[in-house]
Amino acid sequence: xxxxxxxxxxxxxxxxxxxxxxxxxxxxxxxxxxELLQQWLLGPDGWTMPVCISELRPGGRIRFEWTDGRxxxxxxxxxxxxxxxFSRIVHVGRMHLPDPTPDNHxxxxxxxxxxxxxxxxxxxxxxxxxxxxxxxxxxxxxxxxSYARLDRMS
Amino acid sequence: xxxLDAAFSALADPTRRAILARLALGEATVMELxxxxxxxxxxxxxxxxxxxxAGLIVRRAExxxxxxxxxxxxxxxxxxxxxxxxRALETNYxxxxxxLAAMKPEK
Numbered sequence: 696x697x698x699x700x701x702x703x704x705x706x707x708x709x710x711x712x713x714x715x716x717x718x719x720x721x722x723x724x725x726x727x728x729x730e731l732l733q734q735w736l737l738g739p740d741g742w743t744m745p746v747c748i749s750e751l752r753p754g755g756r757i758r759f760e761w762t763d764g765r766x767x768x769x770x771x772x773x774x775x776x777x778x779x780x781f782s783r784i785v786h787v788g789r790m791h792l793p794d795p796t797p798d799n800h801x802x803x804x805x806x807x808x809x810x811x812x813x814x815x816x817x818x819x820x821x822x823x824x825x826x827x828x829x830x831x832x833x834x835x836x837x838x839x840x841s842y843a844r845l846d847r848m849s
Numbered sequence: 850x851x852x853l854d855a856a857f858s859a860l861a862d863p864t865r866r867a868i869l870a871r872l873a874l875g876e877a878t879v880m881e882l883x884x885x886x887x888x889x890x891x892x893x894x895x896x897x898x899x900x901x902x903a904g905l906i907v908r909r910a911e912x913x914x915x916x917x918x919x920x921x922x923x924x925x926x927x928x929x930x931x932x933x934x935x936r937a938l939e940t941n942y943x944x945x946x947x948x949l950a951a952m953k954p955e956k
Contacts, residue, residue, distance in 0.1 A: 701935050709931075715945065716950075725952070
């Protein structure tokens with residue numbers, strides 16, 4: 696299967712690539728339509744996204760709320776800046792952990808690649824404080840496991 | 850604690866990454882790094898200064914020499930964060946593969 700690549704670009708960006716066995720239109724839709732986003736943009740198993748707002752126009756609002764169903768959760772707000780169906784999305788987003796993190800500027804491109812799509816996502820590298828906060832959210836699998844163990848102990 | 854922003858900046862340079870890879874094999878002096886990298890001693894020293902400032906390497910005094918070695922904790926911190934991001938993305942995109950496969954009959 697197609698493997699994910701992840702690399703830093705200078706000291707400000709992270710570039711992620713991933714190939715999908717579906718045309719760009721389908722991958723673009725899965726990145727922008729709430730009923731599709733809610734099926735995969737979730738993090739570790741067990742997390743759901745009960746609130747998914749995606750106003751698909753430049754300036755349109757983005758709001759994703761995640762919960763683990765056990766009282767823990769966090770949310771992300773943002774705005775679409777540029778939309779080129781079905782090839783390019785530019786948006787800004789910020790996590791609320793619960794304090795808002797600095798804006799993450801993300802450009803996502805979908806290019807035809809044989810019978811599939813090559814996605815290239817270029818995002819802002821979060822600052823050290825944001826990285827520490829993200830590590831502490833439970834988005835990380837190992838951490839999720841430790842929380843699960845803690846839950847069993849309490 | 851290492852400055853992660855400085856560390857990412859230091860890691861952006863291919864020569865500095867190569868120096869770190871060499872130091873992963875063991876301690877080395879400036880002179881021992883000059884030869885394999887075909888750089889001048891001042892050039893190597895400049896790279897080492899950046900790596901040291903970013904908390905990626907530590908140096909000790911041994912007579913007039915100052916051998917360098919990796920500072921394991923700084924590397925571990927960066928790896929931990931990038932590793933978290935990678936795992937989160939891999940989990941999501943594996944799920945997305947399933948979503949895309951289910952979308953196909955609609956076409």
